[in-house]
Amino acid sequence: MPRAACAAALVALLAVTGPAQAGPEFVEGKPVLAPVPVATVLDPEEAATPAAGRLLARVARVDAGLADSSYQARTSVDEASGTYRWDCSGMTTWLLRRAAPRARAAIASARPVARDYYHAIRKAPLGRARGGWQRLAHVSEARPGDLFAFLRSPLSTSKITGHVGVIVGRPVPVPGWSGAWLVRVADSTRGGHGDDRRANDVDGGFGIGTLLFATDGAGVVTHYGWFGLDSPWLIPTTVLFGRVTG
Secondary structure (H helix, E strand, O other): OOHHHHHHHHHHHHHHHOOOOOOOOEEOOEEOOOOOOOOOOOOHHHOOOHHHHHHHHHHHHHHHHOOEEEEOOOOEEEHHHOEEEEOHHHHHHHHHHHHOHHHHHOOOOOOOOHHHHHHHHHHOOEOOOEOOEEEEOOHHHOOOOOEEEEEOOOOOOOOOOEEEEEEOOOOEEOOOOOOEEEEEEEEEEOOOOEOOOOOOOOOOEEEEEEEEEEEOOOOOEEEEEOOHHHOOOOEEEEEEEEEEOO
């Protein structure tokens, strides 16, 4: 969703519901905070498991060869020409089939959506893997090659089930904002995140950008900011982090 449209829709919703999460002071829709550098990491050696390393390598391969991309429900990929047309769950499924087939096979749906990935992570144990998945307890535990997933916010009127993507950098705490973290992610969207080359891309598709995650203080993410530190609002929903192991 374009930034202006997103902000307008949320203004209307929040006028009724009220802001669900307090953060730093906001002036003209932007938090009063200094910029925070968040590095993109595509080196498989930085991943926590071999499967996550393979997943990260696949993301790096897509990014390096990207010539054309768009956001669409039907997945259409031509690696030779660098063409990747998919939505967030289509991208994730395509990557997992090639990098972590056991994790993909653990999801029964022939065409998983974001909600399916959220529940796959939710059902996975903490501290160990089962069926190719392990759930992470705290956003700070996430490493490049891990995945994030969340369900559609109760504030949203969209028909999509949520969002899913791959983490491509270590989470960075936001100075001056207790419990807030910035995370670089690779995903497929209609519009970009913070520090994202898709900012003015009408077709959307694959790209890398920064999300902001606000936690309850114990590391459980309760809100996200779509545009990183430039997010005018924080959207309430639970965000989960998972690690593939096979």
